[in-house]
Amino acid sequence: MNETALVIETIIKAVIVLSVTAGMGAFATWIERKVLAFMQRRLGPMHVGPYGVLQLAADGIKLFTKEDIIPQNVVRPIFMIAPVIAATTAFVAMAAIPFFPEFTVFGYTIHPIVSDINVALLYVMGVASVGVYGPLLAGMSSSNKWSLLGAARAVVQMLSFEVVSGLSVMAPIMMIGSLSLIDINDYQSGGVISWLIWKQPLAFVLFAIAGFMETNRSPFDTIEFEAEIVSGYATEYSGMRWGLFFVGEYANMITISVLVSIIFMGGYNPIWFIPGAIVMLLKVSFWIFLFLWVRAAWPHVRPDQLMWVCWKVLMPLAVINVLITGIVLV
């Protein structure tokens, strides 16, 4: 294949990944409102379109047409670029993620991954942790105490969970011997029994908890918890700049769901008669639902509790897990 074709193919893939995940993220806001409403015996949005499906269109129109307020004492360029960083890193992380098994269209085999790099997992986690610059810069440039507290919490939270997610994912990597997500997926091709969740249950739980922290979802949404710090780093934002943070959060949710599905839950390998793509969609949907479910059920934790649980409980467990895996492998 010549260079030009590769460039065009990659650009097309990138556009598709960006638009589809952004669309799914927008749709997930409607799903979230509906699921939370049903769990609280409410109906949720009902008026715009059938069962409120078009609510996301209404929200989009509102966000796009709302005045983009830049308050007086903020650091203008940083204040304006911060939401872009948050959204961009969330989408850039998806470059190394294989969403579906490869398929053939018009005799042309398509790999549904923007670029298959051999350090994919490292890349995804690295880009995801760069994403903390969004909240950090937003909070520090906003000249608002709540925003500043949100930024401080974002950094504290990032330092805590990155250690846990890095160490917990170490054990599966030791077993597989590759950082490529496609290799990780192929390692589990022997049906449900070969899923890594059975061999590495502790790592799975730790990685899932770290995933909740990484996406700022309840019960670990300390950095934008309304009851304590108004809206955290996003307090001063309005209109589409706030919307970019929102899109970034939902893109992150999708990334984490796909990651957990690939690393621990067998990825896009077909189960019995169900094709791999459907399996993947089901797994990702389950994880998105789990994010919403947990938000409806569980109370928040304080930042000090979050640090306590990360450093004193989860990190030792992750280290022990790595040790045991190493001993077993040797």
Place this chain on the structure above:
Amino acid sequence: MELKDFQNRNIAPGYIFFEGEKKPQNGWESFKRVVKRSIKGELFVGLWIVFREMIRFDIHTIQYPAEKIEMSPRYRAIHKLLRLFESGNERCIGCGLCEKICISNCIRMDTHVDEKSRKVVSEYTINFGRCIFCGYCAEVCPELAIVHGSDYENASEQRAHFGLKEDMLTPLDEFKAKNQKEFPGFGALSDNADDLVKKTPLAY
């Protein structure tokens, strides 16, 4: 039961006094507490409860402009002046009791004697800017003429709306269509009262 049994309010059979969880005294105890809380799985009870509510789909939302709650007869909303069922004449005899009892002084009426030498009300107004909807006027009325309706949607452009006699009096065409409902009186039960009865959770 004697009087002293009633006076002793604290001790009832079945009450459990809970002092609260004991605080861990040393590192080992707090470690045990962490392990106990982690393994107990109370978090999953929470997950199950919200999931059960979602499955049951027992939605309590009333989609307001489309659906409305049926108000209880005890509800005191904007007043109505009723007509006599037999003749369609106004029930109000202009006795002035409501004007007299009104504690916020918001009822005013003008009366005159008509050609049949009966006392009739020529004008009857309630200042809804002042009315506190206490219900005394309806309670004191000897003819069940002024009653509380159940129209709670009383937003308007002017304060004077709803408060004039022609607003409150049942219109003749409505009356002829037999749309005037008898006021069941204070303390009356709503039509679906039986459905709303629940067991008291306290077994005294």
